[in-house]
Amino acid sequence: MLTERQLLVLQVIIDEFIQTAQPVGSRSISKKDEVTFSSATIRNEMADLEEMGLIEKTHSSSGRVPSEKGYRFYVDHLLSPSRLSNKEIRSIQETFRDQMLEFERVVQKSAGILSDLTNYTSIILGPEVFETKLKQLQIVPLTHQTAVAILVTNTGHVEHRAFTIPQEIEAYDLEKMVNILNDRLYGVPLVQLHEKIFNEVGDLLKTHTRNYEQAFQYLQAALLNEQPAKLYVGGKTNILMQPEFKDLEKVRSLYAMMEKENEIVHLLRSEHPGIHVKIGHENEVDAMQDCSLITASYALGDDQIGTIALLGPTRMEYNRVIKLMNVLSSEMTDTFKSWYQGE
Amino acid sequence: MLTERQLLVLQVIIDEFIQTAQPVGSRSISKKDEVTFSSATIRNEMADLEEMGLIEKTHSSSGRVPSEKGYRFYVDHLLSPSRLSNKEIRSIQETFRDQMLEFERVVQKSAGILSDLTNYTSIILGPEVFETKLKQLQIVPLTHQTAVAILVTNTGHVEHRAFTIPQEIEAYDLEKMVNILNDRLYGVPLVQLHEKIFNEVGDLLKTHTRNYEQAFQYLQAALLNEQPAKLYVGGKTNILMQPEFKDLEKVRSLYAMMEKENEIVHLLRSEHPGIHVKIGHENEVDAMQDCSLITASYALGDDQIGTIALLGPTRMEYNRVIKLMNVLSSEMTDTFKSWYQGE
DNA sequence: TGTTAGCACTCTTGTCTGTTGAGTGCTAAA
DNA sequence: TTTAGCACTCAACAGACAAGAGTGCTAACA
DSSP, rough: OOOOHHHHHHHHHHHHHHHHOOBHHHHHHHHHHTSSOOOHHHHHHHHHHHHTTEEEOOOOOOOOOOOOOHHIIIIIIIIIOOOOOOOHHHHHHHHHHSSOHHHHHHHHHHHHHHHHHHHSEEEEEEGGGGGGGGGEEEEOOSSEEEEEEEEEEETTTEEEEEEEETTTTOHHHHHHHHHHHHOOOOOOOOOOGHIIIIIHHHHHHHHOTTHHHHHHHHIIIISSOOOOOHHHHHHHHHHHHHHOOOSHHHHHHHHHHHHHHHHHHHHHSSSSSSSEEEGGGGGGGGGGGHHHEEEEEEETTTTTEEEEEEESSSSSOOHHHOOOOHHHHHHHHHHHHHHTOOO | OHHHHHHHHHHHHHHHHHHOOOOOOOHHHSSSOOSSSSHHHHHHHHHHHHHTTEESSSTTTTTTEEEEEEEIIIIIIIIIOOOOOOHHHHHHHHHHHSOOOOOOHHHHHHHHHHHHHHHEOOOOOOOGGGGGGEEEEEEEEESSSEEEEEEEETTTOOOEEEEEOTTTSSSHHHHHHHHHHHHHHHTTBGGHHHHHHHIHHHHHHHHHHHTTHHHHHHHIIIIIIIOOOOOEEEEEHHHHHHHHGGGGGHHHHHHHHHHHHHHHHHHTTSOSSSSSEEEGGGSSGGTTTTTEEEEEEETTTTEEEEEEEEEEESOOHHHHHHHHHHHHHHHHHHHHHHHTOOO
């Protein structure tokens, strides 16, 4: 167990290092107002803290730097809930004040705000599209052989896809099919769409449409095939500003990782609701072993959950950032609730 | 005017430097098969070439490096049309073989291909959306107070926006308005939409809709306000691989520039049709003064023109890249033509 | 017994110096 | 006109050295 004084020293070291990114020496600690004892005493305490694995030296006579274990302890026990400045609160609220409400836009904006306020990279994962419900399906013919299929969900999400109509199929058949589908599938969650179509609507379609199989196949390829589980990233370049990433190789591997959207989606999707902090090697992804990843969840409607995440160096302003993400995620949840409650 | 031999030396220097990114010395030139004279002779020629400003030294006793003027000369006079490998040709063609044809997707894919094949950063600018024609307008109500407005163009482009419906306006009014608009505005180019509405359709709307002004205002804000002139970027991280960008500061300013989409759109939009090469300081943008920008245009339909661009270090594989962009841009033009000709 | 002053020690960082090697310019001979 | 030869230049690297920051340890002090 740590003494009161050790806690204080650890806190000062981490706070200082988060600010400056420089190893913290005993002298500079003893000069702090809240510290009343001499640098020699602090050196002793620091030796103990190091023995416990909470701090490290970069070389034998350097100041101390928090270890991952140190950050972990800090996050678990030392976090003082920080106040956000008025300006920060205002920026967040303004994002949601906008009367134009569209999921994509708001999320995109949120990602921007989050990265701007923190100078880290924000990643927001939209909720599983398939859990949203079908509002409307539609085909807009463009030429004789081409058309656009459009699908609107109850969240205002619009999925669209242009496609070629093969010779054998009349645009009219498609239209008819879409009418039937619209009639029968209104309000059906996208996940159940396949099933519903085969079990309940299939027969109906067959009797009303020529070339049912083909036409349907095309429609399916156009719209129902793919759930792009969108990722919204903000402040990708903020990483370049962090002194820990002056090494190009690190930047490269981190950027390479961010290109792999699938992996990130998978990573974020697997998080449980609530705020989570993963520090350094707690992250399984190789490229992120010098980073911390903070995730929080927001709700869209009743049980559709999305994730907001913030990626920065392990030397992160944890208390500010966590507060910020708390505010943002609940603001998002509230906003989305207000949109869809009148449904 | 340059002698035959000077041309050869210049060519070798530039080719070599493009490959290795290292200053080229007289000895290494003389060892080339196509070069038959001694290093001393070459040194004399090089002195002349330097006097003409076509090559430079990095320090007083270094090998030579092409100057911007040298690259310019190379591009204008020394470019040998290169053959593309079968693999390259195949990658390009596969992009367009896909039966799913949607402008956004194809362009996105093209950007990917282009950056993959070149290891530079590709930027593709979609054509001015406003020059496309209205195919269909639609409102899909989500809740009592919210709805999605959808606009489809003849190019298969889908623009959508969710918005709140104010208390005073009935969803029914909007629907009615949309029906009228659809009827009257089919085939109208988006640029003329405003004008047409005010001159020809306005009266009609007023007589048929309550709260015309407000409803219309909302509709306009939702859809007609903004043309997002989309930018598709591929291989942003390729820049990091180039040795000339081991300096983080350069990377930073370049990335910062690429975030400013408006500027880039403006930059690319101002290019005339055809292939253009801007080398180093020929670019007006500060962050690009160490880069070359190659632009080519493609046509979408008759007079709607988009731009594809490739951003890399001034030390670029000009002949391969130019060939590649030629092929790609004409492939794009052909493909789009085939889509929309049946209209 | 806990705290602190003092001192020797360690390691980084920056500067300076000398060496090496690649490459040049010039000159004189072929 | 071309080329061999040579003196010269400069970047890059390595080693030496001083300065400075910071530590650990010891002995004295409260």
